[in-house]
Amino acid sequence: MAEVAVQSEGRSEGIVISDDWPGYSLELFSYPAHYSGDLDCVIIPHGVIMDRTERLARNIMDELGDHDIVVLCVLKGGYQFCADLVDRIKALSRNSNRTIPMRVHFIRLKSYLNDQSTEDLHILGAEDLSFLAGKNVLIVEAIVGTGKTMKTLLKHVEAFRPKMIKVAGLLVKRVPHSSACVPDYVGFEIPNRFVVGYALDYNEYFRDLNHICVISESGKQKYKI
Ligand code: HPA
Numbered sequence: 001m002a003e004v005a006v007q008s009e010g011r012s013e014g015i016v017i018s019d020d021w022p023g024y025s026l027e028l029f030s031y032p033a034h035y036s037g038d039l040d041c042v043i044i045p046h047g048v049i050m051d052r053t054e055r056l057a058r059n060i061m062d063e064l065g066d067h068d069i070v071v072l073c074v075l076k077g078g079y080q081f082c083a084d085l086v087d088r089i090k091a092l093s094r095n096s097n098r099t100i101p102m103r104v105h106f107i108r109l110k111s112y113l114n115d116q117s118t119e120d121l122h123i124l125g126a127e128d129l130s131f132l133a134g135k136n137v138l139i140v141e142a143i144v145g146t147g148k149t150m151k152t153l154l155k156h157v158e159a160f161r162p163k164m165i166k167v168a169g170l171l172v173k174r175v176p177h178s179s180a181c182v183p184d185y186v187g188f189e190i191p192n193r194f195v196v197g198y199a200l201d202y203n204e205y206f207r208d209l210n211h212i213c214v215i216s217e218s219g220k221q222k223y224k225i
């Protein structure tokens, strides 16, 4: 990861979900009936996401809580994580005498078709980020795979000369050829499987699912473009 981001100590890979973890049976949870047959298992229940997010918010406050921060939410997949994370940070801020002025800005990245990453990365809403100059920036991403997208984005953001850049990633996927580009704050490290839910999509489907689930082969076929 870029020099400016490598400032935290005790960086953690988050909660590690191993490759042989079978997940929870869908029958143990409620989920939208229109997705029945489209999912293999629940890999992270919604409540666990919320609990982990609360702790990440505390870690973020401990490190950034004495400066104004600009949150850069990476859409579309990051909207739910960002909303919940900002919510937790606000709650901590309210309940302490350290209050933290926060701005939230949205950018959009697009590189996936079906379950494959495409070569061309589009960054929208990031043309003029000059307001980041001298600020503490927290980039909030739902998922980091090879780290290539993150690397490109960091380079783009660095050009606007922020004081500090930190990255919060809810999920880090164990993929081959992953770069050294790992978020400063990680929710969960997950196996290399295509996951959906909690705003993560497969061709725009499954954002309306609360839990993070593994998509089934038939689900992939059903929503293929
Ligand atoms: N799910 C949804 N979007 C993604 C994933 C994933 O597993 N990996 C990269 N973008």
Ligand code: MG
Residues within 6 Å of the ligand: 077, 112, 200, 201, 202, 203
């Ligand atoms: Mg997507």
